[in-house]
Amino acid sequence: MDQNLIDFTTQVVDECLPGKSIDCVIIGFEKQQLKVLLLKWKYEDIWCLPGGFIRKDEDMDQAAQRILEMRTGLKSVYLNQFYTFGSKKRSRLNEEVQLTRMRHVLEEIHGKNEKFVTWITQRFITTGYFALVDIRKTAPHPDMLSDRCEWKSLSNIPGLMMDHKEIILKVMEHLRVQLNYLPIGISLLPQKFTMQDLQKLxxxxxxxxxxxxxxxxxMLKLGFFIRHEKQLTGAANKAPYLYSFDEMKYNELIEKGIGFRY
Amino acid sequence: MDQNLIDFTTQVVDECLPGKSIDCVIIGFEKQQLKVLLLKWKYEDIWCLPGGFIRKDEDMDQAAQRILEMRTGLKSVYLNQFYTFGSKKRSRLNEEVQLTRMRHVLEEIHGKNEKFVTWITQRFITTGYFALVDIRKTAPHPDMLSDRCEWKSLSNIPGLMMDHKEIILKVMEHLRVQLNYLPIGISLLPQKFTMQDLQKLxxxxxxxxxxxxxxxxxMLKLGFFIRHEKQLTGAANKAPYLYSFDEMKYNELIEKGIGFRY
DNA sequence: TTCTATTGTGCTATAATGACACAATAATAT
DNA sequence: ATATTATTGTGTCATTATAGCACAATAGAA
Incomplete structure (x- = not known):
């Protein structure tokens, strides 16, 4: 048991709001697939969303920013709240965790910081935020309770803690609606991209x-794409143009509300 | 000071989650105007949304239902979560209330239940739910801390507590988007209505x-309206038909997603 | 040079939308 | 009775959006 962990647990109990957490669904797009950033618990084959707690002296949105930055190193990306999950079963005591090695870890902490174990096993209500990021700009790293932090394809999500699967399903539903109002490609794609990239997204x-x-x-009729040089892919066929977003025009049109539908 | 109030405060502190509340924006439509149900604090000219706390043994959604029913007498109406408000300033200690008679009320309670005053004045994170109801079916009544409970026109909202004005603005934004996906008239209008009623909504x-x-x-092309007899208005002009929703067809189409836009 | 796969643009039929026209009609005024 | 008035239900038409398919342009391989 590491002293950092003990310090961390003490700090959390003293400085954060009880029973209230934030979970971030950090979404990226790579190789024509949507991905989500997940953490794997130490000792166990259980994954979870990167989350955290709200300090008594910060807004909930600030907390989400802080958690996102801590996890991806990214500031000022597209980050939005989407839903709050409040089932009465949202407690670590309802987890299979009880039966596993993770329980021993909690017990080990308990020996040194009983208050924290009581705190962390209470019922939590969690607010979901989603971030859209360019995977190529991130450098994910695990936290103290995790040994891995990886991009997982949405089509192949590993076993998740509590209702984290449900949280991910909810955000995807939310995204499908948002797609009609926001050209979210600007956050998920690299600066230059082909129309095929955008379509696959x-x-x-x-x-x-x-x-x-x-x-x-x-897409082109929307009027905020800039056409650049062609991208020579090496394939035996016509090369596609690269495009980028014209941020000026883009912002103008967002103001008005985009309004298209598929 | 009424014994009920003391009992109530004791119960709240013991049985509800701390720092976590629910506020309901209960929306109705009457005389071509959107209305929202508001409570007026006793002794003060400050209004607020009907809200409440989450019992330790109930889901957050259940709590919202309970609060709604308590306030309007209505069960099983259209009720949905829309956003969670987490500003660090969300505490009754930041309210002008401090300078008013309401403060004396709190102090009076304090004398009898100090714990409650500490509890109620902590920082709260509140989750907003909105309900769409048929005003004609409601019988609003004030709670123990209020002396009035009234439908207020959206165009003429009185001075509200904390960020409750912001919460109402947020829900209206949300409604505007939802309107493209849900024919919400079914909840806000009486069983039979004219096309003009629906249009005004x-x-x-x-x-x-x-x-x-x-x-x-x-609207008619959507295919889930039933035409009834004409409504003789007494005016010197052609009388409009009354319509109602064909719930069967309506539900079929909702499944598929409505999908229209204005 | 020919071939192949993919891209950018063209074309057309169909549907959705917006703007306005107009006949039908319930009650009132004459 | 008849004319008048305001509002409703439907008609029309130009414009725009959508879906489906055609086809020429083209980067590299055969």
Whole structure:
């Protein structure tokens, strides 16, 4: 048992709001797949969303920012609250954790900081935030209770703690609606991208194929894409153009509300 | 000081989650205007949303239902969570209340139940729920801390506690988006209504006028309205038909996602 | 040079939208 | 009775959006 951990637990109990947590669904897009950043618990094959607690002296939104930055190293990305989960069963005491080695870890902490174990095993209400990030700009790293922090494909999510699976499903539903109002590609794609990249992103979120030529036209008609040089892929076919977002025009149009639908 | 109040405060502190509340924006529609149900504090000219706390043994959604029922007498109406408000300033200690008679009330309670005053004046994070109800079916009544409970027109909201004004603004934004996915008229209008009633409701939510004849066509094409007898208004002009929702067809189409836009 | 796979644009049929026209009609005024 | 008035239900039409398919352009391989 590491002294840092003891210090951390003491600090959490003293400085954070009880029974109230934040979980971040940090979403990225790579190789035509949506991914979510997950942590694996030490000693156990249980994964969870990166989360944390709200300090008594900070706004909930600030807490979400802090947790996101701690986890990805990113500041000022697209981060939004989407839902609060308040089932009465949301307590670590209801977890299979009780039967596993993680229980021993808690007991070991208990010996040194009984208050923390009581605190952490109470019923929690958690507010979900989602962040859209460019995977290539992140440097994820595990925290004190985890030994791995990895991007996991949405189509292949490992076993998750408590209701974290439900939280991820909820955010995807939310994203599908948001897609009609926000061109979220700007956050998930690298600065320059092809129309195919953008289309695959839309298809991944909507979980349905879109007609290629019409998709391209519809996007370009929005008027905030800048066309750059072609991207020579090495393949034996016509090379696609690269595009980027014209942030000026983009912001103008967001103000008005985008308003398209698939 | 009434014994009920003392019992109530004791019960709240013992049986509810600390620092976590629910506020309900209960929305109705009458005389072509959107209304919201508000409570007026005893002794003070300060209004607030009907709210409450989450018992340790109930889901947050259940708590919202309970609070709604307590306030309006209505069960099983359209009730949904929409956002959680977590500013660090969300405490009754930051209220002008300190300078007013309400402070004396708290102090009076303090004399009898010090724990409650500490509890109630801590920082709260509140989750907003909104309910859509048929005003004609409600029988609002004030609670122990209020002396009035009234429907207030959205265009004429009185001075509100803390961030309750912000909460109402947020829910209206949310409603505007939801309007594209849910025909919320079914909850806000009486069983039979005219197309004009429905149009005025849409206009109130969207805060913009809609073209009458196109609105009517668009709605009827959705296919879940039943036409009834005409409504003789007494006016010197053609009488409009009354319509109601065909719940069967309505539910079928909701499943698929409505999908229209204004 | 030919071939292949993919891209950017063209074309057309169909549906949705917005703006306005107009006949039908319930009650009132004459 | 008849004309008048305001409002409703439906018609029309131009414009725009959508979906489906066609096809030429083209980067590299054969």
């Amino acid at each position: 839309y298809e991944a979120i909507l979980k349905k194929p879109l007609e290629r030529s019409n998709f391209q036209r519809k | 849409y206009e109130a939510i969207l805060k913009k006028p809609l073209e009458r004849s196109n609105f009517q066509r668009k």
